[in-house]
Amino acid sequence: MEDWQTGEEIPKSKVVVIGGGTGLSVLLRGLKEKPFYITAIVTVADDGGSSGRLREEMSMPPPGDIRNVIVALADTEPLLAGLFQYRFVNGAGLAGHSLGNLFIAAMKEITGDFVTAVKEISRVLAVRGQVLPAANQAIVLKAEMEDGTIVVGESQIPKIGKKIKRVFLEPKDVQPLDDAIEAIREADLILLGPGSLYTSILPNLLVPGISKAIVESHAKKAYICNVMTQPGETDFYTASDHVNALYNHVGTDLFDTIIVNNAEIPEAVLERYREKGASPVQFDEERLKKFGFDIIQDNYVIYETYLRHNAPRVADAIAALLEQK
Known part of the structure; x- marks a missing residue:
C-alpha cells in the first residue's frame, strides 16, 4: 500500500494469529482485507x-x-x-x-x-502473509481427565465424554519453529483464537517457547473468545472459564484484551446446536472484569449454515485496537 501523496510504501502492521480449525480460517478471511502483514501460526496436533x-x-x-x-x-x-x-x-x-x-x-x-x-x-x-506450523514435527496431544483417565490423540479427546483437567504434548521437548518465534517478537498485535480451546489453541501455546515469546512481546495481545461451546471439550464453559483454562495451562499475561460476543443467539439456531450438545459461551462480564484486561464486546456472530464469527466486524475491531495508542 502506498501513500497517495508521497507514493512511498506504508508499512503494514504485523499481526500474528495463533490457533487452528475452522474458527481461525474464518477470522483470516476478514483480516486479509485489512492492511496487515499476517502470520498464522497453526497447530500440528491433528491426528x-x-x-x-x-x-x-x-x-x-x-x-x-x-x-x-x-x-x-x-x-x-x-x-x-x-x-x-x-x-x-x-x-x-x-x-x-x-x-x-x-x-x-x-x-x-x-x-x-x-x-x-x-x-x-x-x-x-x-x-x-505467511503460514507457519508451530513446530516442524507432528505433536501428540494428550489429555488428563478429571477422573485421572489419560486420552491420547487430538481427535479422541472430545469423544471420551469426560471433563478435561489438562492437556499436554508429547514429545515434551518439541522445538518451536524459529520463524514463529521471530514473528511473535516482531508483531504489533498477537491474536489468540478463535478455535477449539484444548485441541487447537493450547497445542500451539504448549510448544516450549511460544507462550514465553508472547509474554515477553511488547505487542498488543488479544484473545478472541469462541461463540459456542464444543461438545466433549468445553461443555457449559463461560468466557471466563476459557480464560481460566488458558491461564492454568500456560500462565497469565498472555493477552491484555478479550474480544467477546454479547449478542443473543436466535432460538431456532440454538435448537439446532442443542441437538449437537453445544450452547452459547456465556458472556459473564463481572467475572471477566476481575482479570483486569480490556473487554471489547459486540454482536460478533453471523449465521449461515453454521454459526460463525462475523469476520469483517471482528477485523474492524482488531483494526481499531491497533490504532489505539
Whole structure:
C-alpha cells in the first residue's frame, strides 16, 4: 500500500494469529482485507481423517489445518481454492483425502521439508502473509481427565465424554519453529483464537517457547473468545472459564484484551446446536472484569449454515485496537 501523496510504501502492521480449525480460517478471511502483514501460526496436533493418515503413512506433520489457513489467506481464483479443498469420495486409498493435503504431502517429498513445502505452496497461491506450523514435527496431544483417565490423540479427546483437567504434548521437548518465534517478537498485535480451546489453541501455546515469546512481546495481545461451546471439550464453559483454562495451562499475561460476543443467539439456531450438545459461551462480564484486561464486546456472530464469527466486524475491531495508542 502506498501513500497517495508521497507514493512511498506504508508499512503494514504485523499481526500474528495463533490457533487452528475452522474458527481461525474464518477470522483470516476478514483480516486479509485489512492492511496487515499476517502470520498464522497453526497447530500440528491433528491426528484424524486425511491429516492423520498422511501423518502416519508419510511421517509428516498433519497438513489439514495448514491447508485451510492457506486457502483462507490465498489471493487466488475461487476454482483453484475449491480444487485445493476438494475431498475424494471414491478410490482405494484416495477416499477421504483432500487434494490440498496430498499437494502439501507431495511438496514435502519434493522439497524434503514440511516448512519449506508450506512456504512454496503459499508462494504459488499468493498467500497474503505467511503460514507457519508451530513446530516442524507432528505433536501428540494428550489429555488428563478429571477422573485421572489419560486420552491420547487430538481427535479422541472430545469423544471420551469426560471433563478435561489438562492437556499436554508429547514429545515434551518439541522445538518451536524459529520463524514463529521471530514473528511473535516482531508483531504489533498477537491474536489468540478463535478455535477449539484444548485441541487447537493450547497445542500451539504448549510448544516450549511460544507462550514465553508472547509474554515477553511488547505487542498488543488479544484473545478472541469462541461463540459456542464444543461438545466433549468445553461443555457449559463461560468466557471466563476459557480464560481460566488458558491461564492454568500456560500462565497469565498472555493477552491484555478479550474480544467477546454479547449478542443473543436466535432460538431456532440454538435448537439446532442443542441437538449437537453445544450452547452459547456465556458472556459473564463481572467475572471477566476481575482479570483486569480490556473487554471489547459486540454482536460478533453471523449465521449461515453454521454459526460463525462475523469476520469483517471482528477485523474492524482488531483494526481499531491497533490504532489505539
